[in-house]
Amino acid sequence: MWKKVLVGAAGIAATLRHPCHLIETRHSSTSISSAVNSMLLRSLKEHYLEIAKMTFPPKVDPPSPFTIVKGALDSNSPVLKRMYGDEEISIYVMRLANIVPGGGDDDDNNGIDQLFLHVDVSKPGQKDSLNFLCGLYEDAIGIHSVSMRTKFETSGYLVTPSQYNGPVFEDLDERMRDAFHNYIDERGVNESLFKFLQAWLYVKDHRHLMRWFKTVGVFVDGKKPAKDA
Structure with missing residues (x-):
């Protein structure tokens, strides 16, 4: 020992x-x-x-009377808004591939030809709004669901419903499904939005990717990030 x-x-x-x-x-x-x-x-x-060095697609204006929401590129706020009578129509968008696992995997452009729309129709004095979840393509739009949701008054973000979220859209009879499609089409929510939203998503993806490379590099290098990073 x-x-x-x-x-x-x-x-x-x-x-x-x-x-x-x-x-x-x-x-x-x-x-x-x-x-x-x-x-x-x-x-x-x-x-x-x-x-x-990537080339941006040609600039596309949104269909009238929709207007672009300021700051939408850097936030989760609606992309487009318009008034229809006393109703406010808000359009949110993302790639369908980000919602449906495997969606758009066969596309060369990584699913940017398949967009997912979140359409909010609100009226003054009402705490709930009518919400549509839609798939948008260059030549068509399809409704996935219709529900009533409550808004945060300050932020405008939608609260995930905790109560009954409505019937499965495909279970509705054909007349009602057609009526809902006519309802959103009357408010300008149709395939005419596709070209603008596709180009807008391209710019947003590019901006986020540039920012990601920059912020990761700043972190690894040990420098303090710039205010606009």
């Missing part, structure tokens, strides 16, 4: 007499970490510059 203790003590003493080993190991780890960071930063910069 004492022999083991003496051998262990001798090893500790040797380490204390030769701290260079610890310093070299620490320097080696730091060098490796620095090299990895540099490699990642170089890759991030290359991709950032490559994305920056």
